[in-house]
Amino acid sequence: MRRYETLFIVTPDSSDEDLQAVADKFKGVITSMNGKIAAYDEQGKKSLAYNIKKQSKGHYVLMDYLGQADVVAELERNMRLDDRILKYLTVKLADQVDPDTVEEEKPKPRRAAETTDVSEEEDQSAEAQESEEEESLEEESEEE
Amino acid sequence: MVAYRRRRRSFPRRKVCRFCADSNVKIDYKDPKLLKYFITERGKIIPRRISGNCARHQREITTAIKRARHIALMPYTTIQPH
C-alpha cells in the first residue's frame, strides 16, 4: 500500500456537527476503498492567504492514510463535488508501506486534546510521520 | 575580441545552506512560518544566490512553497487581483 496525506479546507461557516459529518464522509471513502486511516487532524480555523470561493477563512484538516492509487482519485472526486470543501492537496508520503506497521487512527472524542494522554499520543504519531516523510522525499510527488 | 573576465565582487560572508548546517530543520509545506523566510515581501521565491541554499534544499523549498500556495497557506502574490 501507499501512504498519502490530504490537506483540505472546509468552508468556515461549518458547525462542529458539519465538521463531524465531513470527517465521517471522507474517512468512509477511504475505508470503503480498503484504505486505512492513520490520522485525522482538525487543525482549526485559519485565515487563507487568498480568497477561495469568496471565503477568507477555512477549517484546515489533515488526513493521513494508506491505500492504493485509486483511493486518491476517489477521495478527490468526492471532495471536488462537495460544496463544503474549498480546496485540497494530496501528497504521497511513501510508496510501499506494510499496513500492519501503521497504527490505525483511534476514534477519540472531539476536543479531547487537552488531556495529557491524548496529546502524548499525537506527538508520537507526528514524529513517526515526519521520519517517514523524510525517507521518501526523493520519490514524493503531488497528485491532483 | 579580447576575452576578459569581469571580477564579481565576492561577498565576504557567503552564507552556508542552513538546512545542510542543521539537519534537524524539516522542510514542510505545512510550515509557512519557516517558508516565509524564503519569499520576498511580494511573495516571490528568493533565488538561491541570495538565500544561500544549496541546490537540493532550494528545490525542496521551492516545492514546499508551491504546495503551500496551492492550499492557501501562502500567497501567490500580495498584490490583490482586481
Ligand SMILES: [Zn+2]
Ligand atoms: Zn543544503
